[in-house]
Amino acid sequence: FVRPLTRDRAGVIGLSTAVRLQQDGHKVVIVAKEFPSPFETVDSKASINYTSQWGGAHNRWVIPVNEMEKRDHAMALRTFRHMESLAKSNPEAGITFMPGIEYLEDPPLHYQALTEDKAKSLGLVEFRLMSPSEFPDDKVKWGCEYKTWCVNPMVYCSFLLRKFSWGGGQVLRREINDLREAFSMKELSNVHHVVNCSGFGFGDKNSFITRGQTCAVANFSPATVTRQNADGSWTFCVPRNFDGGTIVGGTKEPDNWDTEPSLEVREKLLKSFAATYPQILRDWGEYRILKDVVGRRPTRKGGMRLEREEAGDKYTIIHAYGLGGRGFEMSWGVAEGVLELLGEMKAMPRL
Numbered sequence: 001f002v003r004p005l006t007r008d009r010a011g012v013i014g015l016s017t018a019v020r021l022q023q024d025g026h027k028v029v030i031v032a033k034e035f036p037s038p039f040e041t042v043d044s045k046a047s048i049n050y051t052s053q054w055g056g057a058h059n060r061w062v063i064p065v066n067e068m069e070k071r072d073h074a075m076a077l078r079t080f081r082h083m084e085s086l087a088k089s090n091p092e093a094g095i096t097f098m099p100g101i102e103y104l105e106d107p108p109l110h111y112q113a114l115t116e117d118k119a120k121s122l123g124l125v126e127f128r129l130m131s132p133s134e135f136p137d138d139k140v141k142w143g144c145e146y147k148t149w150c151v152n153p154m155v156y157c158s159f160l161l162r163k164f165s166w167g168g169g170q171v172l173r174r175e176i177n178d179l180r181e182a183f184s185m186k187e188l189s190n191v192h193h194v195v196n197c198s199g200f201g202f203g204d205k206n207s208f209i210t211r212g213q214t215c216a217v218a219n220f221s222p223a224t225v226t227r228q229n230a231d232g233s234w235t236f237c238v239p240r241n242f243d244g245g246t247i248v249g250g251t252k253e254p255d256n257w258d259t260e261p262s263l264e265v266r267e268k269l270l271k272s273f274a275a276t277y278p279q280i281l282r283d284w285g286e287y288r289i290l291k292d293v294v295g296r297r298p299t300r301k302g303g304m305r306l307e308r309e310e311a312g313d314k315y316t317i318i319h320a321y322g323l324g325g326r327g328f329e330m331s332w333g334v335a336e337g338v339l340e341l342l343g344e345m346k347a348m349p350r351l
Contacts, residue, residue, distance in 0.1 A: 010035045010171075011052035012153070012331045013320060014197035015160035020335035021195075021342075022167050029170040029188055036157035039216075039244060044293060045259055051199060052157055054212070054295030056238030056247050057328035058150040058224045059083070060100060061124055065110055068303050072326065075333020077123045082332040083149045094155030096241045099223040100148035103135060103276065105230040107142035119146070136276045139230070150224050151328060152244035178202060183315055194311075195318045195338055199298035201305065207322055210297040211256040214249030215266050217280075218288040221246050225277045235272040237280060245290050246280070248273050252325075254299065261292035299324040306334065308341040318342065 010032040022028050034050050042053060059080060064073040087095040104111060119127035130143035165171065172187055179202055182194045200207040226236040238247040248269055270287050274280055281287070300322025309317045318341050320334050 010157070010161065011050065011197070011199060012055070012057075012157060012160075012327045013199075013323065013334055014195075015157055015164065016331040017195055017197055017320060017335040017338050018164050018169060019160055019167070020332070020339060022164060022169055024339060027168075028164070029172060030161075030164065031172045031174050031176055031182060031185075031188075033173065033175040035171070035173070036154055036161055038158075039154045039291075042154070044291065048259055048294060049199075049296050051295050051297055052153055052327060054214075054293050055153045055325075055328055056150070056214075056224075056236075056240075056249070057153045057156075058100070058238045059148045059329045060102070060224075060226055061122075061146065061148070063110055063114060063122070072304070072330060073122070075330040075337065076326075078333035078336055079329060079331055080123070080125075080149065083151075087149070090159070092155075093159045094152040094242050094244075095149055096151070096239065097147060097149050098239065099145050101130075101145050101223050101225045101277075102143060103140040103225075103227040104142040105139050105228065111142055114144075119144075136227075140227070145223075148224060150239050150241065152240040152242040153328070155242045155244065176202075179317055180311070183311075192314060193316045193318065193342065195320060197320050199321050201300070201319065201321050204300065204305070204322070206301040206305075208255055208299055208301070209257065210299045210324060211251065211253040211258065212249065212295050212297055212325070213251045213253075213261055213265050213269070214247050214293045214295075215269060215287075216240075216245050216247055216290040216293055217270075218245045218290055219280050220283060221277070221280050225273075227273075227276045235269065235276055237273055237277065247293070248280070248287075252297075259294060261294050263292075266292055297325045298322055298327075304330075304334070306337050306341070316342075 010030055018028050018030050034047060064070040083095055086093055116127055124146050126147040128145050130145060135143055179194055179196055183191050221237050221239045224238050228234055236249055304322045305319045307319050311317050318338050320338050323330060
């Protein structure tokens with residue numbers, strides 16, 4: 001059987017799922033409108049909806065409280081372990097492990113109650129609570145450090161696409177407007193299963209965009225740093241490495257369709273992060289700006305949709321979309337979830 005992976009853009013969820021299904025012996029076709037492009041040539045406005053290219057992208061642990069968060073955490077753990085293996089076996093994949101630092105001005109109670117033993121039981125590696133003397137200012141009330149990973153998304157997504165292609169996968173550059181199209185395309189014969197990794201879904205009323213503005217700078221950072229302010233805003237950096245600079249951000253603006261980056265917002269983001277983490281200016285004493293970035297995170301009310309739908313007697317659709325800003329963090333966990341929904345789960349082979 002052919003199991004095409006349909007989406008508007010071949011992002012990290014679609015690419016990871018395609019590779020995972022291929023590893024399990026399935027014949028897979030990726031159908032997408034856009035594919036990974038180099039940072040230097042991609043048109044940020046034309047590809048504003050291609051979220052994976054504009055992702056940070058890093059793993060930031062979210063301490064789970066409810067069942068949905070526990071599910072997401074399990075998927076993030078699967079991804080973390082896979083990234084560890086992949087970084088060792090394929091250093092060209094664009095993955096870098098480094099310290100992750102978090103500062104919270106108004107920590108929730110379950111963060112305040114978090115101990116190093118509890119963090120270890122949740123799978124967090126090299127976790128330690130920071131002392132107040134390590135905080136950047138007295139507004140910060142809680143801080144921690146742990147081992148995590150960052151990726152250069154253009155390098156990483158291109159690696160996944162190349163791996164898929166070398167493994168015998170087929171790629172079709174098409175725009176899909178309805179999932180039923182995949183079952184009738186002339187290029188795809190004997191199709192029985194479609195995996196919907198479209199980001200926003202097709203007409204899903206629960207899906208919406210979350211605009212994000214960040215700034216890519218040439219400055220080096222040895223850690224990925226996140227600060228959550230008391231007003232709910234964020235300041236963070238995500239080193240991309242592999243000549244990808246560092247992403248400094250960022251905003252989260254639901255249902256904001258503005259495509260233009262704001263210079264005022266850029267200055268605010270850069271100033272705020274330098275105050276939190278002065279090391280970012282250590283080499284040059286100033287920022288060296290590469291590009292302003294605006295992207296649209298595919299967000300969904302109620303969280304990610306991961307479920308199986310029977311489309312008649314012969315066809316099956318697996319929905320896997322709506323991860324917001326956590327696509328990279330949960331990618332391999334989602335890929336395993338898709339495989340489980342197909343009812344053909346096997347032990348994951350080494351890449």
